[in-house]
Amino acid sequence: MSRTSSGLKWGRILLLCAGVAAAPLAQSYGQDHSLTIKVSQTDGKYSLELPGSRTDVLHAGIAAEVDGRWLRASDYPRHEVSQSQSEGYLGEATDWQITYTGLNGQPDLVCHLRVYSSRPFADIQVTVRNTTSKVVHVEGIRSVDATEGAILDLGGPAADDRVLSDSWSEDRPGMTIHDLADAKNQMHRGVGSQIIYNLHSHESLFFGALTSDRFITVYRLHLADTTPTAPRLANYEVDSTGTTEMELENSLEDSPTQDQIQLNLPVEVGGELAAERILFSLSKDYYQQLDTYGSLIKRIHHARTTAPPLMGWWSWTAYYFGLNEGAAITNAEWEAEHLKSLGYNIFHIDEGYQYARGEYTTANAPLFPNGLAPVFYKAHGLGLIPAIWTAPFEVTERSWVYENHPDWLVKNAAGQPIHAGTVEGHKDQIYVLDTTNPDAAKYLHDTYVTLTKVWGLRYIKMDFMDDSAVEGYYYKPNTTALEAERIGLGIIRDAVGNGVWLDKDGSPMLNPVGYVDYGRISQDTGHTFGASKEAATGIAARYFMNRNYFVADPDAFTVSTQTIADQAWHESTTPATLDEAEVSISLAAVSGGMFEIGDNLPSLSRDPQRLALIENQDLIDMIRLGKASHPLDLMNYSAEDKQPSLFLLKENSRQSILTVFDWTEGPRDHSIDLASIGLPAGSYTAANVLDSKDTIELQGNTLNLHQPAHSVRVIKLINTQVQPTPPDVTVQQPSTGDAGADLTFSAKAGETDPVLTYHWDFGDGVSVEGAEVTHAYTEPGDYDVHLSAKGLDGLTAEKQFHVQVTGHIPTAFEPEKNRRLQSSN
Numbered sequence: 001m002s003r004t005s006s007g008l009k010w011g012r013i014l015l016l017c018a019g020v021a022a023a024p025l026a027q028s029y030g031q032d033h034s035l036t037i038k039v040s041q042t043d044g045k046y047s048l049e050l051p052g053s054r055t056d057v058l059h060a061g062i063a064a065e066v067d068g069r070w071l072r073a074s075d076y077p078r079h080e081v082s083q084s085q086s087e088g089y090l091g092e093a094t095d096w097q098i099t100y101t102g103l104n105g106q107p108d109l110v111c112h113l114r115v116y117s118s119r120p121f122a123d124i125q126v127t128v129r130n131t132t133s134k135v136v137h138v139e140g141i142r143s144v145d146a147t148e149g150a151i152l153d154l155g156g157p158a159a160d161d162r163v164l165s166d167s168w169s170e171d172r173p174g175m176t177i178h179d180l181a182d183a184k185n186q187m188h189r190g191v192g193s194q195i196i197y198n199l200h201s202h203e204s205l206f207f208g209a210l211t212s213d214r215f216i217t218v219y220r221l222h223l224a225d226t227t228p229t230a231p232r233l234a235n236y237e238v239d240s241t242g243t244t245e246m247e248l249e250n251s252l253e254d255s256p257t258q259d260q261i262q263l264n265l266p267v268e269v270g271g272e273l274a275a276e277r278i279l280f281s282l283s284k285d286y287y288q289q290l291d292t293y294g295s296l297i298k299r300i301h302h303a304r305t306t307a308p309p310l311m312g313w314w315s316w317t318a319y320y321f322g323l324n325e326g327a328a329i330t331n332a333e334w335e336a337e338h339l340k341s342l343g344y345n346i347f348h349i350d351e352g353y354q355y356a357r358g359e360y361t362t363a364n365a366p367l368f369p370n371g372l373a374p375v376f377y378k379a380h381g382l383g384l385i386p387a388i389w390t391a392p393f394e395v396t397e398r399s400w401v402y403e404n405h406p407d408w409l410v411k412n413a414a415g416q417p418i419h420a421g422t423v424e425g426h427k428d429q430i431y432v433l434d435t436t437n438p439d440a441a442k443y444l445h446d447t448y449v450t451l452t453k454v455w456g457l458r459y460i461k462m463d464f465m466d467d468s469a470v471e472g473y474y475y476k477p478n479t480t481a482l483e484a485e486r487i488g489l490g491i492i493r494d495a496v497g498n499g500v501w502l503d504k505d506g507s508p509m510l511n512p513v514g515y516v517d518y519g520r521i522s523q524d525t526g527h528t529f530g531a532s533k534e535a536a537t538g539i540a541a542r543y544f545m546n547r548n549y550f551v552a553d554p555d556a557f558t559v560s561t562q563t564i565a566d567q568a569w570h571e572s573t574t575p576a577t578l579d580e581a582e583v584s585i586s587l588a589a590v591s592g593g594m595f596e597i598g599d600n601l602p603s604l605s606r607d608p609q610r611l612a613l614i615e616n617q618d619l620i621d622m623i624r625l626g627k628a629s630h631p632l633d634l635m636n637y638s639a640e641d642k643q644p645s646l647f648l649l650k651e652n653s654r655q656s657i658l659t660v661f662d663w664t665e666g667p668r669d670h671s672i673d674l675a676s677i678g679l680p681a682g683s684y685t686a687a688n689v690l691d692s693k694d695t696i697e698l699q700g701n702t703l704n705l706h707q708p709a710h711s712v713r714v715i716k717l718i719n720t721q722v723q724p725t726p727p728d729v730t731v732q733q734p735s736t737g738d739a740g741a742d743l744t745f746s747a748k749a750g751e752t753d754p755v756l757t758y759h760w761d762f763g764d765g766v767s768v769e770g771a772e773v774t775h776a777y778t779e780p781g782d783y784d785v786h787l788s789a790k791g792l793d794g795l796t797a798e799k800q801f802h803v804q805v806t807g808h809i810p811t812a813f814e815p816e817k818n819r820r821l822q823s824s825n
Contacts, residue, residue, distance in 0.1 A: 037115060037122065044079035044100050046113060048282055050203070055153045057205065057282060060146040060236070062100070062111050062126045065139040071109065072145060076100035089210070089279075089296050092117040107136055107267065111143075121292065123210060125277040126240075130267040137264045141215075141275035144207070144238035151233035152221075156200030158231050162635055164197070164541055165190025165219060168246040169466035169506050171523030175538035177635065177643065181223070181231035188221040191246065192509050193293065195286055196221070197635040203282065204635070206289040207238060210277045210300060212510040214265070214480045215240035217276050240275035242471045243481040251420040251430070251467035259418040263471045265478055286635055294548035297513060305547040307501055307517040308770075309623045310459065310594050312346020312385070313339075314556050317526055317598035320567055321352035324367040328375050334601040336382035342615060343624070346459060346596065347379040348387035357423065358395030358402070358433065360388075361450045373455050380456055387459035388451060389505075392444065393468035393488055394420075397429040401443065408433060408440035410472040410484075418472050432468045435488035436476035444488060448495035458500055462492070462516070465507035482511050489515040503553055503594075509545070518594060519550035525598065527558045528572050529580040529710045532587050533643075533663050539591050540631035540644040552593030552628060557584040559610045560599040578609060579711040582690050583661060585613050586712045589622045590629035590647045590659050618657070618689040618716060621792065624756045625651060629659060632677055640668065648677055652792050653752045654722040657689070658715040662707040674701040674717070682719035689714040724793035727753040731787060731799050739780050740809040745787075746772040747799070753791055761786040763803075777805040 036049040045061040061073035073079070078101050086095040093114045100109040108129040115122040126143045130136050146152070154161060161180035167173055168191045178188060180196075188194070193208035209217035218241055224234040242263025244252065252260050267273045279296065281289045298305060313335050315323040332347050353372055355362040363371045376386035395401045401408055402417075409417035410432040417431045434440050451457045469481040479487075485507070493502065493515050503518035512519065522538025525531045539554050546552040559582075561575035576584070588595055597614060604611045613619070622629070629647035637644045645668075647659040656679060662668040674684060679701075686703060688694035696703070696715060705713055728750035737743045748771070749755040761767045762775050763783035777783065787799040 037113070039081060039096060039098060039113070041079050041081060044073035044076060044098060046098075046111075048205075050155055050282070053153070053155060055150060057153055057155075057203075058144070058146055058151075058236070059149055060144045062109055063142040063145045064107075064109055064126070064128050065141075066107060066128065066136050068139070071103065071106055073100050073109065073111075076103045076109070078102040086114065088114050088116060088123065089300065090116045090119045090121055090292075101131070105132060107131055110272075119292070120283050121279060121281045123277055123279045125275055127272050127274045128267055129272045130269055133269060135269065136267050138267055138273050139262060139264055140239045140241035141273070142237055142239050143275055143278050144236060146236040151236050152196060152205065154196065154198035154201055154203040154205065156198035156203070158233070159229050160199040160201075161231070162197050162199065163188040163221060164195040164635060166192040166194065166509060166541075167538075168216075168250070169508055170520045170538060170542075171506070172246070172250055172466055174523045174534050175541055177537060177541070177637075179228075180233075181226055181228040183221075183223050183231075186223045186226075186234075188219075188223075190219040191216055194219040194221070195289070195635065197286055199636060202284045204284070204286040204289065206279075206281045206283070206286065206293070208279045208293040209510060210279050210296060212482055212508070212513075213274075213276060214483055215263075215276050216243055216246070216482065216508060217278060218245065238278065243469050244471050247420075247467070247470055252470065254421065255419045258412045258414060258416075259420075259470075259472075261412060261418075261471045261473075263480060265480070287630075290544040294544035297510065298548040301510075301513040303513050303549055304515075304517045305550060307551050309551060309592070309626045310346050310385075310501070310518070311342075311344045311596070311620070311623060312348060312387070313344065313597045313601060314346075314348035314350055314387075315352075316350035316389070317556055317558055318562070318600045319352070320564065322367075323349060323352055325370060325375055329378055331601045332375075332379045332382055332384055334605075336384055338601075338611075339597075339614065340383055343620060344595075344597070344614075345384050346387050347376075347384040348389070348459065348461070348596065349375070350389040350461070351391075351463075353388075356396045356399040356428070357391050357430065358399035360390050360447055362400070376455050376457065385459060386455065386457045387461070388455075388457050389461045389463060390451075391464040391468070391506075392448075392462050392492060393433045393435065393485070394464050395431045395433050396423060397431070401433065401440075402431060405439065405443075406431075408437050408443070410434045410470060410474060412472060415473075418470055420467055420470055430467070432470055432472070433488070434475050435484050435491060436474045436479050438475075440475075441487075441491050445491050445495045448492050452496045452500050459503065460492075460496065460500065461503040461505050462489075462507070463505035465504070465512070467506065469508065469511075482508065485511055486515070504550065505553075509542075509549065513549045516550050518553045519545065520553045520555060521545055521591065521593070522554060525555040525557065525584065526567075527560075527562055527564065527576055529576065529583060532580070532584045536587055536661065536663065537643050539587060540634055540647070543591075543628040543631055543634075546592050546628040547626065551626070552591045554588045554591035554593055556596040556598030557588040558598045559585055559613045560603050561607065561610070562600055562603060577710065579708065581610055581613060582714075583710065583712045585616075585619060586659055586661075586690070586714050589619045589714075590649070592622065592626055592628035592649070595620070595623040613690070616689065618714070621651070621756055622649060622657060625649070625754050629657065640664070646670070646672070646677075650678075652754060654719050654724060655792055656717045658703070658717055660705055660707065660713045660715070662709055662711050665709050667709060668707050670703075670705045670707075672703045672705070674698075674703065679717065680719070682721045685718050685720060687716045687718075689716050724795055725753060725791075726795040726797040727755045727789055727791040729755060729787070729789045729797045729799060731801070733785065733801055734803060735801075736804045736806070737777065738807045739777055739805055740807075742774045742776050743803070744772065744774050745785070747787060747789060749789065755789045755791055755797075757790045759788040759790075761788075777803075778809065780806050780808065
């Protein structure tokens with residue numbers, strides 16, 4: 001099969017000012033062509049052009065909604081243009097400032113358009129500057145306002161355009177790649193980022209929000225009356241705005257009008273309000289666009305990306321709201337006995353344990369009559385890591401907060417708590433905790449202190465932060481929903497410390513970056529093939545988020561024959577086939593992130609074939625490597641496949657894993673040339689990771705696969721011309737230390753030969769595993785420390801070094817040296 005790009009060539013980005021002397025600004029590392037950006041002093045609009053084209057790729061202005069009126073670039077009688085050189089996120093850039101001024105009684109609009117000199121990217125930020133004599137109120141700021149002409153022209157037929165829109169959260173709505181003509185309500189809407197790709201020209205236009213300071217970034221690609229063969233665009237908008245548009249289809253859908261509050265931010269006289277900064281690019285390589293975007297998010301937001309790829313069990317898809325103490329302990333015991341040695345050690349209790357949302361330290365007595373703490377202590381004693389689910393900012397009508405402190409909740413204009421949906425089936429009304437209220441903040445802080453410092457939890461999933469992100473009247477005036485979420489996340493992180501892993505479940509994708517260690521990247525899974533199929537596009541499209549935003553959480557996989565009749569979503573009365581079980585676990589493996597089992601564990605004892613899937617070492621190694629498999633056909637999947645189906649993980653210079661899904665209702669054939677998917681020339685062997693009895697033959701360097709419906713093939717490709725070598729490991733360790741003091745030891749593998757496990761023997765009878773560990777010696781002496789770093793081919797790198805420990809641990813009673821520990825409460 002063919003890739004969308006054959007390589008990089010030098011090109012140019014030009015920014016020209018129409019009506020002024022036109023001049024090139026910078027030479028950029030482009031994709032087979034130059035890109036021209038022009039600004040018109042006549043109407044203040046900017047345009048993107050491709051060489052040799054007589055039409056613009058995009059011709060747009062800017063706008064802002066101020067005091068209920070949209071002010072557009074063309075409304076202003078004067079457009080002042082200035083230029084300067086600056087240093088941006090991607091290095092040296094030319095920064096154009098266009099000031100739209102002279103509109104009587106209205107604030108100025110200022111557009112910063114920054115074009116990078118060495119990369120095929122630019123970014124834009126629009127600011128409302130209040131030059132009037134009164135306070136103005138801003139409802140939204142529009143960085144792209146395209147309303148004229150063809151709207152978008154990527155150099156190929158519009159019917160060949162495909163649109164990939166990120167969602168409000170990981171599953172609101174579930175992620176789907178659409179043909180341009182296939183638009184719900186005549187609109188392709190995205191939040192955070194959007195790609196439009198043309199199958200004929202291979203050009204892609206990418207937009208992605210770089211910041212999430214106050215607003216969400218919403219993309220609306222509107223279609224006019226159209227046909228499938230001749231779609232026609234009406235306009236394109238990219239707005240920095242509040243969350244209400246999204247919540248009207250989610251938590252506020254059934255709320256009264258007075259609770260559906262539109263964001264309205266004041267700008268004082270002489271003040272400014274900036275939109276979110278947005279990255280954009282026009283290129284023939286959409287992978288480069290996504291990878292660059294992800295790397296910028298990591299750097300800008302100081303993302304937490306070093307957490308291990310956790311493996312273990314969660315209760316939700318096994319028991320939903322019904323897990324009780326006995327079943328929880330049985331599953332913990334089974335996990336410890338059968339799976340812990342393979343690396344599965346997370347023991348995660350999901351929703352149902354608590355009395356009410358918002359009251360997570362109070363157990364549901366019929367299910368947990370002795371409380372939760374004894375269950376988690378038991379799990380810890382079994383060598384498992386206790387974990388729990390919460391919805392941190394939701395409060396239901398049965399909770400202690402609602403009954404005793406409704407003043408701690410986000411309110412409408414009348415001072416009443418905003419109603420934000422129900423838990424399930426119109427039962428248990430939900431409200432939103434105001435994280436800017438000092439008393440509510442203390443309650444939130446104390447809750448998470450109890451969960452971690454009393455119950456001993458080391459992993460917390462945080463859910464429904466999308467539904468609770470409502471605009472309203474907060475204790476701190478003019479707080480936006482996104483600001484309130486980050487304030488709350490900061491409170492939680494402060495309460496639990498850096499040693500506890502936080503997982504973003506339901507939430508806007510960008511806003512929690514920097515606070516969380518893990519993040520859900522697609523919708524809920526379950527015990528059916530349909531659940532896996534629906535989740536697959538999100539896992540493919542968000543591959544670049546893994547270890548850029550956080551470590552990916554693909555949701556749990558299920559391999560058993562379990563069915564759950566009383567749940568409406570993703571359940572059925574027909575057990576999943578073995579092929580469908582293989583699809584579920586393989587989909588989790590290609591994420592390169594978390595690996596959680598969602599089955600009733602003891603039931604696997606009766607089915608060794610399905611248990612073998614969980615024990616499969618190649619799948620476990622894919623997770624331990626911590627890298628997402630590359631979706632080879634993300635935007636250019638075949639019409640027959642209906643969605644991305646091919647994934648490649650280059651594990652090291654010798655070995656790769658190719659994963660091929662059949663999402664269709666019939667058999668599918670694929671012929672894959674190894675060179676076309678980026679593998680170097682060589683002599684390859686191919687093996688079916690899931691079935692050692694299946695013989696896979698290569699014809700030259702072409703792999704031919706025939707698959708039944710609802711199936712997957714996970715193929716290990718080994719280049720036999722490359723000899724296996726032990727990993728190259730760099731170690732940082734102390735050479736001396738004091739008795740009783742914590743010493744830190746760390747190891748890092750080279751780029752080409754990754755390490756699966758690190759085993760440290762400290763020479764005093766203690767050994768641990770991990771890339772970074774601490775150890776305290778209890779007495780002086782000379783110690784030989786030994787590190788074993790196991791690589792993919794079974795080869796191990798061995799390192800040995802010496803640590804000299806001096807001094808003694810004091811044993812005398814010296815009360816003058818005692819200090820009271822300051823409680824984090």
